[in-house]
Structure formats: structure tokens, C-alpha cells
Amino acid sequence: MELASKYNPSDVEGKWYQYWLDNKLFSSKPDGREPYTVVIPPPNVTGVLHMGHVLNETIQDILVRHARMEGKNACWVPGTDHASIATEAKVVNRLAEQGIKKSDLTREEFLKHAWAWTEEHGGIILKQLRRLGCSCDWDRTAFTMDATRSESVIKVFVDLYRKGLIYRGVRMVNWDPKALTALSDEEVVYKEEHTKLYYMKYYLADTVPADAVAAEGNVVHKDERGYYAVVATTRPETIMGDVAMCINPDDPKNQWLKGHKVIVPVVGRVIPVIEDDYVDIEFGTGCLKVTPAHDVNDYMLGEKYNLEAIDIFNDDATLSQRIAQAQQKALAEAEVPQQLVIALDRYVGMERFDCRRRIAEDMTAAGLMEKIEDYDNKIGCSERTGVPIEPKLSMQWFLKMQHMADIALPPVMNDDIQFYPTKYKNTYRHWLENIKDWCISRQLWWGHRIPAWYLPTGGFVVAENEAEALTLARQKSGNADLQPADLRQDEDALDTWFSSWLWPISLFDGIRNPGNEEISYYYPTADLVTGPDIIFFWVARMIMAGYEYQQLPPFRHVYFTGIVRDKLGRKMSKSLGNSPDPLDLIDRFGADGVRMGMMLSAPAGNDILFDESLCEQGRNFNNKIWNAFRLVKGWEVADTAQPEAAQLATAWFAAKLRLADEELADDFAKYRLSEALMTIYRLFWDEFSGWYLEMVKPAYIDGKPQHIDRATYDATLAFFEVLLKMLHPFMPFITEELWQALYDRQPGQSIMRDELHMPHATDDDRKLCADIEGIKEIVTAVRAIRSQKNIAPKQQLTLEVVADADTPQLPRGGVEALMKMANLDAVNTVAEKSAGSASFLIGTAEYDVPLGDLIDLDAERKKLQAELERVEGFLASVTKKLQNERFVQNAPAAVVEMERKKQADAEQKIAALRDSIAAL
């Protein structure tokens, strides 16, 4: 078999993926084995693969393939999310490009377009996951809006409503004026902005007695128009909704305002001054304008003091006609100076930020603005559309969360569900302890429509379908003649997360069909791999749903990945253009190379600084494996006796593999996947290729490679197979390719199903590995001498072992191995080191290499002198420790003993070094 000297991933990756699919190697059915279940965090149905996915999906695939090779029944369920608001926004945009406005379409027409878009773009990302090698059970592919999932969502809504956990009511919600929908608190992100703080004049509407004004501590404003209070705000346009001014009753500056009335500038409405200790005396002037319709805290004040809420905006955050009406009403009720009033008609229909600019200008011109200052503020914006949200009073559906928090907090706190890294337990607890009700209705069409029907006479019923709704409606209204057409279904859809919180259950049909074989077998799932940014959106809510509907956690472990950043630490983003296209990377480095590049620096929970050079490292590793394979498969086998060196090498490497397996098991148990990969990387590159293969490799005689003995050959292939299996979860493609080529395989066989079970390592294994480490140290020392003296690797040298009671006995075959690895012609035991030789110490054992003319006495002396100084320094620190009585008294005997040994060894080394220097 002729093999190219370079591994070419594109030749093999597509081939083996198809092979895995053809042979149904990813598919899982309940059986007697232990299940290992992972549900994918469903990507947006119309999304495309980005680096964050690559990280996330690679980790899942590693865990799944690892479990599969342990003999578990691994089941990784893929699927996509309908992403209500994001997808609807995309569809609206696309329609806009075609000149179609959403408002011109009926719900049915719009949904037709949305489904068309979904079918056109849906599933692209799932295809891309195949390029990455993901071993999902594709027959199970689900969608949050497919029939099973949709029915599950509706069933849960009805159930929660009937339990009294879902209610409908008017509340202050986060309104997205671009998407024209309410949002949950979690969908609001705060952005730092440079804004202005406007100080506006609110003139007194009545007379203040002179003594009240004169009282000490008051800060009084007065101009030719009279007395006025100053109110600071970032949103001057909202004065149109002002219904009160509020001061802190203990604020000395504003005592004179108590019990009076002020005039809202521009608007002309006369409003009372109320008192509440909510107001911060230190902020601004201590005077707060109260606009209950447009601020959460003002809403609270409005409730408390029974104030009217004047909604000044339309749904798209343009100024409503209502402001003009309210002004007319106000002006009719009280007489106010003309100069304080501007007719509000001019602002009607204006966009909110235009209005802010205009009203600030108008007020300044009218002398109603005291001053304007720069101000840094954090503005709540819609996570999806990016526009500032508008607090708005609105009728919505809510889920009561206290009960959910009560069932979801304990299991995480007591580690029934384990978080990696554990720091997220704090974040989780904090959120659950301060939880608010979840606004679950969205003014969108793309999503699960709320199963509530309104009766013609008022009131509503909640039911799983129209027929059931009709029955309930007839009962409720007492009108047995009620017809379907008399009922009107709620127009709103549910929050996307109201379907994804059921994902681990609904994927196994556990909502519609409780206790079925699949849900009983696969649930709880094993590991969830996701980003900490959706800990509240998704993780916490899945835990709630899990306990509410299965009385069990949805998963046992949560692995939080970090954010993928570029090598400068910047978040990858489209606008920065610093995000590589994963498919392009796969084309260039192979999927295995990209997976390795991703995993090399991805400790759980830390952000990862992604650098293409890591993929290059992955590709190089592939090439290394490939070439090791070429070497081994190129050997010609003969039935000759196994050399002692090879006997030793095979025994050693077998032990090494057992030890490595234990290390890997530990890494996997702790989810330290990048460390596991690094362990295998070094095992393959350094130990196997660098040491083992070099030890057993047949020599060349007269330019011809010798044959290898069968025992060594067989052992080597077996080692290779174990290494491939260890590596398979990380690099599925090359390991399959080589596993298939290593031995004759039956059709349909795969490394994926070739379980890896290693015997435990023993103390003998550890001893043998330590012995080999000793040999490696000697080899390295001889190589260093070559390097320093510029002696060609081909030139043979002689090693002398200075015999001594402490000189370690090399294991059988050790000398032979040593000679081969260090290219020695002999290893002689001597009583005294030769003159003109370079010497070195391994532990306390002394070795030297006679160099004849090549010896540079000066350099040698310098080297030995430096070493002597180092050891003397070391000895000094050890001796100091041992002279400290308190150390000898207090430290454990074993520690003291070890220090004594170090002292003795150091002394011995020093003596040997002095001898060597003298001998020069």
C-alpha cells in the first residue's frame, strides 16, 4: 500500500461520515445498556454555523463518542428552535424587501411566508454539523414547532393555567417598539450610553407663604415668572405623561414645596407635589417627575398614590394623539400662564428621540429649561432588535415563578445537578432568589399561539383545542348555542423559551405521553453543554420544567462553555469581521484539525481565545499520526526472536497506556477535556512516536531496513489501535480511517463501536515507567552532549557508568535500548571516569562519555561549575530547613525524612561534581 506522506482530510472525512450514516452507527434505541443522553441546545432554525457552535458541538460530540466507546447506549438528539422573535424579524425584513408590509397580511398569509422561509433556510446548520463530525441520531431530529413539540407546549400551558400558575393581567412590561412586542426581563440588555440630563422648570401653581420660602435649608428657585422647582430627567419627552412631582419628605432642600402644586412645563397640567422616601435626596435636585405609564418605579408610585397613568406613546414609540387630548383636558381644568404652555399637537406622530430633541429645543427657547448636562446612563435595549425598550403598561400573560424557583433551586445547591464550573451556582441562586413572574406572551405570529379563547360576552377559556374551548365556553357562559365562530382565539404567541424549556422532555414525548418507554429510558439526560449567557433563559427553566413534569432533573451535569474570542480577546462578531467561517477552516485544516484547535484551549467556563494556528497544530498532529501509521504499516514482518530492547519497550508502553487511561478517565470525570486531549497528544507524539517507535524500529543495514519480529509488530498494532480509540472522541475521522486500515475489518464495523476497556494500572507498571524514565534521562543527557559538542547523530559514542552502590540497575533490555536511542557502541561499567570525558549525573548516579580530542576542558569545567553552584544552593536551602528545630519537630516525619534524603543526595552530587572538576 502506497501512502502519501501527508494526510489529506478531505479525502476521508466525507467518506466516513456517509459510512456512519449508512450503517446507522449514530442511532439509538432503548435497550439493556446504560443510557447516555444529550440533547442539543437547538440552534435557530434559520441560523448558520459559527465558532460558538463549533466549540459547543465539538464538546458534545466528544462526550457522546466517549460514552459510546465506554459501551453506553449513547443518544444525542439534534433539532432546531423556531426562535420566534428572531425569525419573525427576518421574515418581516424579507417581506419588506419585496415591498410587502406585515400589517397588510393576514396571520395565515404571514405564516405561509414564515414556513416557506423556514423550509428554505431550515436545517442548513444541521447539515453543517455533519461536516464537523457530530454523531447525532438524525432520525430523531426535532423542531420546536413540529407537531409533537407544539402539542406538548399547548398541553403544558393549559396545565399550568389550570394549576393557577399562569395568569393574564395588565402589568408594566418591557416593550420593544421595533418588534412591536412585549419581552421578558431576560430579553432586555443594558447598554452604556452618553446622554444628557435635562433640568426643567416646574413653576408653582399656587402661592407659597413667605415664611415657608425663607425657612432654613430650602433651596428655592425664582425668576421673573415666579417660584419654580427644578426636575432633572433623561427623558424630557415624558413630561407629557407627568401626573405628579415627588419629593423625599426628609429632603431639607424641598420642604417649601410640601403640599403645593406645580405646573408641568409645555403641557400646562397642574400636578400635586407628593412625598415618598423612594426619592433619592442626593440625585439631581431631589425632585422627581412621576410618569406612571413609562417607568417601572413611577408605576409603583402611581399605584401607591392612586395616580392616573397617561400613555403618551403609540406602540411604535411615536407620540400618541392622546397627549394633545390630555393637554386640552388639563388646560380646561386649570388656568395657567400662556408662556408656560406649548400646544402638543406639534409632537403628535413624532418619533420618540426626535421628540426629545425638539422638546428640549422648544423648552430652552421658551425659558423653561434650567440647564442641560452630559450624563452617562445605562439604557435597557431589546436583546433582539437592539432598540431601547419602552416600559409600557400592557395586558399580557404571565407565569408565576415563585413555585418554579422553589423546586429548581435546591437540586443545584445540593449538587443533584452539577454545574461546571461551579461558580455559576452563585449566579443561578441569585437569580432564583430574586425571581419575578415571566411574561410569556409575545405580540408575534411566528410561534405557538396562546390557547385562550374569548367569549362574546367577555371572559375567556383556556383549552387544548377549539372543540374543548367551545365546550368550556358553553359551560362558562351558560349558553349552549355558542358556536365556534363566536369564540375569538388570543392573537398572541408564546415566548420561544416556553417551548425550549420542555426540550429534554418533549424530545422523548414525555409531555403528551408520560411514562412512555423512551422518556423512562433516556430521561434524565446526562450532560447539557451550553453557554452561561442562557443560564436563565434556558437552563434554569429546563430545571423547573423537569421537576414540574418529571419530578426529576433534566440533566445531571451542566458544562458551561466560554465565549469564543479572537486571539486579541475580542468577541467574535460580524461587524468586526474577526469571526472565521468554520466551514472554511474545515476545508483548510480538516474537521479533526479544527476540533482539536478548538479544544486545545477550551477549559470549562473560561473564554477561549481562538487562533487559527491552533487548527494548524491540530492538522500537524493528524499528519504525525498519519506518518506513524505509514511507518508501522511499512514494516516487513519476520518470524524472528523479539530483541530484548523491544521486549522492554512493549512491556513499558503497555504499562504507559494503562496509566494514561487512568489519567484520561480522571480528566473526563472532571470534564477537563482539553487536558484529556493534551494527555493523548503527548502520549502519541512524545511517548509513542518519539520513544516507543524509535526503540522498536528495525535498524538499517547496508541501506536496507531490517524486518521486524512478529511479537513486536503485533504489540505495536495493538498499541496503535488503543491510541486511536483514546483519540477517537476528539478526532473521529482520522481515527476511523486508520482503525479501518490497521486490521482487516468486516463491513459495517467502526471504531465508534469498538469499546475501550483497559485493565487497571499496577504498581509494577509505575515502577517500569520510572525505570524507562531513567533510561530516557540518560539518552537525553548524551544527546545534549552531542548538541553541545556538535557531534553528529550518526557518530557512535561510548557511555561509561561509574559503578557505585547507588547506581541503578537497568532493567533487562535497558542497555540495548540505551545504545539504540543514544547511538552508542558500548555501555561500559568503570570504577573511575575516564579522563577527557563529558560527565553528567542522573540522580546520584554518575555517567560519562569519553570524547578524546573533542573535549573542550574549559567549557566542561564551566558547565560542571555551574551545576555545582546550583546543587550547592539547593543544599544550602535544605540544610537551613533541617537546622530549624521547629521544622524537625513539627513537620511530619516523612517530610523530614525526605529532606534528609535530599541533603544526603545533594552532598553526594557535590562530591561527584568536585571529583569531576578535579579530574579535568
Place this chain on the structure above:
RNA sequence: GUCGGCAUAGCUCAGCUGGUUAGAGUAUCACCUUGACAUGGUGGGGGUCCUUGGUUCGAGUCCAAGUGUCGACACCA
């Protein structure tokens, strides 16, 4: 503002319940066009473990304060 994480080689990070004058990968330097692999081999250099105190016989590791940095949450109109 409240809470939390992190700070170790140029870079990215290990370093477990304190106990060899601190390790890996990568980068860098020197040498090597050897017969699996130059996407390679061999060897080398590189660290006041953020600062200051404390506990201890002993601190990279534990405690406190500070500095820097990142994040979560809460926000002042």
C-alpha cells in the same frame, strides 16, 4: 452599588486536602536537507507565581487589605 471569578514563562493555561529552589502546549534561539513525518528531529534560553501584610516549621497554594481585569445582578429619575 451588591455579589462572584480570575491574576503563574512572550502567549494560552496546569499546578488536587500547604511539603523536591514551579510544569505543559505554543512561540523563540541554535543545530540537523537521517531512511515515517521539515506539517519533522535534537538541544537550549525564558518565571520576584500582581502588591503588601498575616497564619505556619514551611505559602504559587490558606487568611486580610489593596491594585488590575472579566462577568452576573441591581440601578438614580
